[in-house]
Amino acid sequence: MKAVIILPTYNERENIVAILSQLTRVTRTISGFSFVFLVADDSSPDDTAGAVESYKGNRRDIVIVSGKKEGLGKALLRGMLYAVNVLGCDVIAQIDADLSHDPSALPKFFEKMRQGHDFVVGSRYIRGGSIPDNWGIHRKIYSIAGNAIVRFGLGETRVHDWTGGYRVYDKKYVERLKDEVAPYSGYVFQIAFLHNAIKLGANVGEVPIHFTDRRFGHSKIAPSEYIRNVLFYVAKERFSSVVHGTFGKFLVVGTIGFIINTIVLELLVAVGAHPVVGSAVGAELAIISNFFLNNSWTFGHKKIKSKNIPPKFFQFNGTSLGALVIQSGTVAIGTFLFGVGMYRWFYLLGVGIGLIWNYAMYSRVIWR
Numbered sequence: 001m002k003a004v005i006i007l008p009t010y011n012e013r014e015n016i017v018a019i020l021s022q023l024t025r026v027t028r029t030i031s032g033f034s035f036v037f038l039v040a041d042d043s044s045p046d047d048t049a050g051a052v053e054s055y056k057g058n059r060r061d062i063v064i065v066s067g068k069k070e071g072l073g074k075a076l077l078r079g080m081l082y083a084v085n086v087l088g089c090d091v092i093a094q095i096d097a098d099l100s101h102d103p104s105a106l107p108k109f110f111e112k113m114r115q116g117h118d119f120v121v122g123s124r125y126i127r128g129g130s131i132p133d134n135w136g137i138h139r140k141i142y143s144i145a146g147n148a149i150v151r152f153g154l155g156e157t158r159v160h161d162w163t164g165g166y167r168v169y170d171k172k173y174v175e176r177l178k179d180e181v182a183p184y185s186g187y188v189f190q191i192a193f194l195h196n197a198i199k200l201g202a203n204v205g206e207v208p209i210h211f212t213d214r215r216f217g218h219s220k221i222a223p224s225e226y227i228r229n230v231l232f233y234v235a236k237e238r239f240s241s242v243v244h245g246t247f248g249k250f251l252v253v254g255t256i257g258f259i260i261n262t263i264v265l266e267l268l269v270a271v272g273a274h275p276v277v278g279s280a281v282g283a284e285l286a287i288i289s290n291f292f293l294n295n296s297w298t299f300g301h302k303k304i305k306s307k308n309i310p311p312k313f314f315q316f317n318g319t320s321l322g323a324l325v326i327q328s329g330t331v332a333i334g335t336f337l338f339g340v341g342m343y344r345w346f347y348l349l350g351v352g353i354g355l356i357w358n359y360a361m362y363s364r365v366i367w368r
């Protein structure tokens with residue numbers, strides 16, 4: 001099997017040779033794989049590429065893939081595509097080039113792969129892992145909190161370290177995710193790549209790692225931009241999982257129905273209709289909208305065939321009437337027991353129970 005180790009570099013002249021020679025030594029102890037070291041450099045002004053060239057000599061297991069400076073994500077993706085499409089690898093490893101990641105942990109990653117995992121991440125936040133002791137309290141909190149926001153925000157708590165770049169994974173994730181993750185040019189790429197792999201069903205394993213501060217050169221991270229991108233990513237994913245989930249779509253459709261109901265009522269009353277007529281017509285139009293939007297969108301995967309639409313629509317009117325009875329019944333009972341002044345609370349309660357009723361009826365009866 002062929003493994004490619006990607007080292008993203010921007011101004012790592014003082015580190016790159018040391019890490020390449022450590023990796024060369026360590027990978028000899030990993031059996032069953034041949035290794036290629038791929039430096040994904042962004043034309044570093046300190047001539048990192050030149051340092052690699054002169055170290056490499058005539059070794060063919062070291063390659064440099066150079067590009068413009070467009071961010072860490074772009075550099076990683078460039079390296080991944082080269083590794084899969086040009087070098088034809090089976091497995092990809094990636095590691096920071098600044099020696100913050102200890103190359104001697106690499107065999108443990110491959111051990112996890114052998115045990116059946118297909119995406120192994122180095123984790124600072126599990127037993128046996130660590131962040132530097134000498135970090136100030138602010139930096140520690142920032143790092144721990146950042147990871148917790150991603151972990152709990154995405155609801156993927158099995159993985160404890162989302163932002164690190166010490167990983168080994170199957171090449172299929174590059175093939176399947178290359179378009180999906182292409183828009184994430186910066187550090188958030190690491191989060192997006194792992195998250196999308198999990199969505200595809202990755203069997204993630206974690207290896208505890210000690211993260212040490214770099215001794216040479218400096219960090220390229222732009223903290224405020226990074227925090228913004230991370231929060232945006234988490235919020236976007238959260239929103240789309242709610243909207244794309246059946247219940248979220250159901251809520252959106254219901255809200256549209258409510259708006260239709262209200263507008264029709266107000267319009268009819270404005271032209272002189274009695275409010276009872278206005279709300280009845282409004283309610284029926286909302287029911288029609290709910291039925292067809294739910295049929296084509298929310299429950300589009302169980303769409304009702306056109307010959308079944310009339311009886312199903314009739315049934316739908318029945319369950320909607322049920323919701324109306326539940327809602328007004330809740331208000332009636334609540335105000336009877338606790339006084340008319342409490343009607344708003346029982347109206348809200350009635351709407352809530354009505355929603356549960358409707359969702360249960362739709363998913364169990366109408367779109368069974």
Ligand SMILES: Nc1nc2c(ncn2[C@@H]2O[C@H](COP(=O)(O)OP(=O)(O)O)[C@@H](O)[C@H]2O)c(=O)[nH]1
Nearest residue numbers: 008009010040042071072075096097098219220
């Ligand atoms: N090619 C490339 N590498 C980058 C870029 N930004 C960071 N890196 C590399 O990614 C790794 C991690 O970056 P670093 O600045 O150490 O981030 P930190 O460890 O989070 O402070 C290092 O090997 C960097 O050289 C970039 O824009 N392009």
Ligand SMILES: [Mg+2]
Nearest residue numbers: 096098100214
């Ligand atoms: Mg670093």
